[in-house]
Amino acid sequence: MITRFLWNGMSPGVRWFVVLIMVVGTAMPLLNQLLPKDSPFYAPAYVLQLLGKYLCYAALALAVDLVWGFCGILSLGHAAFFALGGYCMGMYLMRQIGTRGVYGNPLLPDFMVFLNYPELPWFWHGFRHFWFAGPMIVIVPSLLALALGWFAFRSRVTGVYLSIITQAMTYALQLAFFRNDMGLGGNNGLTDYKDILGFSVQADSTRAVLCFASALALAIFLVISAAVVGSRFGKALTAVRDAESRMRFLGYRVEGYKLFVFVLSAAMAGIAGALYVPQVGIINPSEFSPGNSIEAVLWVAVGGRGTLIGPVIGAFIVNWGKTYLTGALPEVWLFALGALFILVTLFLPKGVMGLWGQIKARSERKAATA
Amino acid sequence: MKAPHITQSRSTSALLYLSGVTVSFDGFKALNNLSLLVEPGEMRAIIGPNGAGKTTMMDVITGKTRPDEGEVVFDGTADLTKLDEADIATLGIGRKFQKPTVFENHTVRDNLLLALAGIRSWYQLLGAAPTKAENDRLAEILSIIRMEQQQHMLGARLSHGQKQWLEIGMLLAQNPKLLLVDEPVAGMTDVETETTAHVLREVNKSHSVVVVEHDMSFVRALGVKVTVLHEGSMLAEGSLDQVSADPRVVEVYLGR
Numbered sequence: 001m002i003t004r005f006l007w008n009g010m011s012p013g014v015r016w017f018v019v020l021i022m023v024v025g026t027a028m029p030l031l032n033q034l035l036p037k038d039s040p041f042y043a044p045a046y047v048l049q050l051l052g053k054y055l056c057y058a059a060l061a062l063a064v065d066l067v068w069g070f071c072g073i074l075s076l077g078h079a080a081f082f083a084l085g086g087y088c089m090g091m092y093l094m095r096q097i098g099t100r101g102v103y104g105n106p107l108l109p110d111f112m113v114f115l116n117y118p119e120l121p122w123f124w125h126g127f128r129h130f131w132f133a134g135p136m137i138v139i140v141p142s143l144l145a146l147a148l149g150w151f152a153f154r155s156r157v158t159g160v161y162l163s164i165i166t167q168a169m170t171y172a173l174q175l176a177f178f179r180n181d182m183g184l185g186g187n188n189g190l191t192d193y194k195d196i197l198g199f200s201v202q203a204d205s206t207r208a209v210l211c212f213a214s215a216l217a218l219a220i221f222l223v224i225s226a227a228v229v230g231s232r233f234g235k236a237l238t239a240v241r242d243a244e245s246r247m248r249f250l251g252y253r254v255e256g257y258k259l260f261v262f263v264l265s266a267a268m269a270g271i272a273g274a275l276y277v278p279q280v281g282i283i284n285p286s287e288f289s290p291g292n293s294i295e296a297v298l299w300v301a302v303g304g305r306g307t308l309i310g311p312v313i314g315a316f317i318v319n320w321g322k323t324y325l326t327g328a329l330p331e332v333w334l335f336a337l338g339a340l341f342i343l344v345t346l347f348l349p350k351g352v353m354g355l356w357g358q359i360k361a362r363s364e365r366k367a368a369t370a
Numbered sequence: 371m372k373a374p375h376i377t378q379s380r381s382t383s384a385l386l387y388l389s390g391v392t393v394s395f396d397g398f399k400a401l402n403n404l405s406l407l408v409e410p411g412e413m414r415a416i417i418g419p420n421g422a423g424k425t426t427m428m429d430v431i432t433g434k435t436r437p438d439e440g441e442v443v444f445d446g447t448a449d450l451t452k453l454d455e456a457d458i459a460t461l462g463i464g465r466k467f468q469k470p471t472v473f474e475n476h477t478v479r480d481n482l483l484l485a486l487a488g489i490r491s492w493y494q495l496l497g498a499a500p501t502k503a504e505n506d507r508l509a510e511i512l513s514i515i516r517m518e519q520q521q522h523m524l525g526a527r528l529s530h531g532q533k534q535w536l537e538i539g540m541l542l543a544q545n546p547k548l549l550l551v552d553e554p555v556a557g558m559t560d561v562e563t564e565t566t567a568h569v570l571r572e573v574n575k576s577h578s579v580v581v582v583e584h585d586m587s588f589v590r591a592l593g594v595k596v597t598v599l600h601e602g603s604m605l606a607e608g609s610l611d612q613v614s615a616d617p618r619v620v621e622v623y624l625g626r
Contacts, residue, residue, distance in 0.1 A: 233495040235480055239473045246471045249432060250485050250544065251459030256492040 010226040017309050018219045025055065025215020029208035045204045048211045052279045054319050055214035059272035061299040061311035062221050063265040068297065069306035070229055071261050072241035074159075077166030078269050079292035080173050081141035083283065085270025087177075088140055090190035090283040091124060092133035093201070097194050110192070111185045121183040130197060137274040138267045144169075145266030146259065153255040153262075158244070167290050174288035189284025196278050207279065214275045218312070221268050226308055228264070237261060238306075298337070301344050304353025313352055383446070385410045385548055385578050386431065391440030393426055393602075400426040401437070402602035408548070413570070413579040415589045415610075418599030419622060424582045425468065427599070428550050432465050433458045445547065460490065464546035468553045468582075470533035474526035478517055478536055481525055482508050485540035507543070514572060515539035516565075531562040538569055542577075549573065551581045555588045567591040586610075 010018070028051055031043040060082050067073040094109040103113040107120060126132035148169060152162055180186035199206045228234055240247050240254050247254050277283045286292075295318070303314020318340070325333045348354065386408040393401040401423045408414050418424055429435035430442060433455045442450040448461055459465075473481050486504055489495050500508075512518045515535040520528065528536060534554055541549050551570070555563040567588060573579060583589055589596060589610055596613050598605040600622045606613045613619050 228496070231496055232483070232489075232498045232500075233492055235476060236484060236492070236495055238475060239484055242473050242475055243471050245434075245455075246467075246473070247484075248455040249459055249465050250540070251456050251490050253456045253490065253492075260492050 006223050006227045010223065010230070014222060014226045014308050017312070018222050021055075021215055021219050021222070021312070024051075025212055025219070029212045032204060032208050045207055048204075048207050049279055050323065052207070052211035052214045053276065054316050055211070055218050056272045056276035056279070057296075057299065057319050058312040058315040059214070059218045059221055059275075060269050060296050061303065061315040062218070062225060062308070063268040063272065064296050065300045065303075065305060065308070065311040066225055066228075066265045066268070067261050068300060069311075070234070070241060071237050071258055072244075073258060073262060074163045074297070075166045075262075075265075076163045076290065076293045076297065077168075077170035078265070078296055079290075080166075080170035080288055081145060081266040081269035082273035082276070082292075082296075083170075083173070083177075083285075083287035084141045084144065085137045085273030086277040086283040086287060087184060087190070087273075088127070088133055088137045088270070089274035089277045090193075091127040091184075092130060093193040093196060093278060094190050095124070095128040096196065097192065100194055101192070109185075109190070111188065111190075112183075115180055117183075124183070137270050141266040141270030141273075142263050145263045149259045149262040153258045167293065170288050170293055171290050174285050174290075177285035177288060185284070187285065189282055189286075191282040191284075193278065193281060201278050201281065210275065210279050214272075214279070217271055217275055221271075222308055222312075224264075224268075228261070229308065233257070295337070298341055298344075300351075302340065302348075302351055304351030307351075307353045310351050310353040317352070383410070384408060384443075385412070385445060386580070387441070387443040387446075388427075388431075389441045389443075391427075391430060391437045391442060393423075393430060393435060393437050399602050401430065404440070404599075404603050406597060406604065408578060408580060410547075411574075411578055413574040413581065413592065413594040415592055415594055415596045416580060416582045416599060417584070417586075417589060417596060418605075421601075422599040423602040424599055425552065426602075428465060428552055428582065431458075431550060432463060456490070459544065459546075462545075462547035463550065464541040464544040464548070465550045466534075466537045466541050466552055466554065468556065470530070470537050472525040472528070472533050472536050472540070474524065476525055477522050478525065478528070479508060479512075479521040481536055482511055482539055482543045485543035487543065487545040511539045511542050514542065515569060531558050531565075534558065534562075534566065535569065538566075538573065542573060547578060549577050549579045551579060553583055554581065555583065555585050563588050564591065 028043045028048060031041055032045065032048050035042045060078065064075060064078045067075050097109065099106050101110040103110055105113050108117060112120070148166070152165060157165060176182055177184055178187055184190065193201045195201065196206065229237070236247070236252060237257055240252070240257050244254055299314040299318050300311045301314070302318055303312065304310025321336065322333060325336055344351065350357065384407045386406070388404055388406040391401050391404045392399060404423065404427065416424055426435060430437050431450060433450060433453055437451055444450050444461060444463065450458055453461070473484065476484065483500060483504070486507060488504065489498055512521055515538055517532065517535060517539065520532060525533070525536070538551070538554065541551070554570070555566050558566065563585065570579060570581065570592065581592065595608065596610050597607045598613050598619050605622065606616045606619050
């Protein structure tokens with residue numbers, strides 16, 4: 001029954017897109033692992049790392065789109081869920097270092113020794129085990145989303161006010177995580193990882209597996225999102241987006257709908273963050289910065305809000321541009337980002353995914369006037 | 371203090387009972403000690419000049435606005451001043467708004483499906499497929515509102531009149547005991563107005579209806595008891611001929 005639910009939700013376009021992601025996400029790691037380095041088809045490790053990073057960003061974009069595109073909740077704080085998932089993974093990775101740290105303390109990570117911590121803070125317990133850290137990656141962001149959403153949606157906070165609250169949330173978390181006595185590495189965050197599940201994080205083979213895992217996670221998120229959006233629940237969800245008070249007068253308790261997608265979306269963002277951290281090798285409070293959340297919204301806007309494929313495409317386009325420009329012309333990037341925002345708002349209200357429809361409408365108009 | 375009112379309301383056979391309802395916005399009394407009774411099976415037309423409190427009255431009945439004073443009782447037992455919109459809708463009061471608000475990105479059929487009485491909780495809707503009974507009911511409603519042809523059209527592409535009918539269809543789908551219909555024929559052509567009167571009479575065969583309307587010829591076509599509101603209270607009640615003969619009504623509403 002569940003498989004049918006999942007399969008029926010997908011339009012043919014989304015099905016092919018999921019297959020495409022899995023093909024690329026499997027082929028690139030294999031090209032890295034199986035081919036000799038001098039082969040023209042060899043995929044260098046840095047490409048895998050970049051691809052894995054983009055896949056995580058794409059998953060974050062999909063999470064943002066699920067609440068914004070399909071339920072009309074413009075969250076400007078989704079980077080917080082991403083970062084919290086990342087910190088959970090970071091704490092697990094820190095505790096894998098063991099005696100290999102600079103200070104060689106078997107229990108305390110380096111920054112705690114440096115800051116004269118007498119013992120491990122209580123919330124670090126359990127993170128040595130993946131069976132504990134793994135669920136936490138989902139639970140911590142979900143609980144935050146549940147608490148925030150519960151109060152906000154019940155009090156009928158909507159629109160720009162909700163956006164401001166989510167923005168304030170991520171900013172508050174950033175300030176909190178910056179403090180050294182928070183017990184999470186302060187300004188420097190968590191870094192210098194050695195192992196993940198017993199494999200070296202530096203090894204090409206580990207990178208290959210992480211890249212594949214990111215593709216798999218994104219594909220699963222797409223399938224779940226498609227099923228949710230394509231169900232009768234999804235019809236009610238988009239109806240809440242378009243005319244919330246109308247739904248109330250039809251007898252729907254709108255809060256439940258919003259809360260469910262908000263928590264689902266936060267969980268997805270958390271997993272994306274957790275996959276991101278071992279691939280970039282660090283998590284620090286700058287991941288909470290309000291700008292990151294806004295960038296994620298921009299990926300969705302560029303790709304096409306309210307579509308499932310759009311946010312993935314948007315995340316890839318914008319981040320590829322960012323990687324290129326910050327390398328080639330570092331001072332131009334922020335201007336390019338601003339210009340992109342204006343251009344998309346003015347000329348591509350439905351993003352890249354809406355481009356085809358726009359071209360068709362224009363040619364029809366031309367045909368009509370001619 | 372209000373005890374006599376309450377005993378009175380609990381013993382009434384009225385479907386909808388409003389007594390001494392007062393709502394003020396920053397000192398302006400949108401409703402001023404309004405009382406109104408609607409019997410089961412009745413169709414009632416409410417008229418009154420702009421600002422008479424017609425829409426505020428609808429808001430109070432549907433739980434959007436809380437009255438400062440007074441009682442609002444539905445079906446003899448339910449105190450509507452204590453319930454929210456979703457509760458009231460589930461109890462059996464459906465509302466059609468002045469401005470048609472159909473779901474523009476959904477098809478006519480999906481609009482009706484969303485309105486259909488039944489599952490409302492998000493966790494049940496996640497795995498639900500439309501049942502045969504639901505499909506039959508959809509077909510029935512589509513035929514009452516005469517929109518079988520347009521059932522796969524998006525809400526956004528409907529004409530103004532079609533949107534109004536779809537709204538009425540959505541009300542029917544909720545299968546409420548009482549339908550509140552706010553200005554159903556505003557902006558309609560004469561032919562559409564006539565069709566709407568016909569549809570509403572059809573609906574009234576199985577449901578109680580309260581219609582708020584400006585259009586006198588439409589109210590005449592309905593041929594039902596009329597309540598005239600003025601400055602938040604009831605001015606007159608009776609057949610359209612009776613109230614149009616009332617000199618106070620003539621003065622405030624019918625003009626001259």
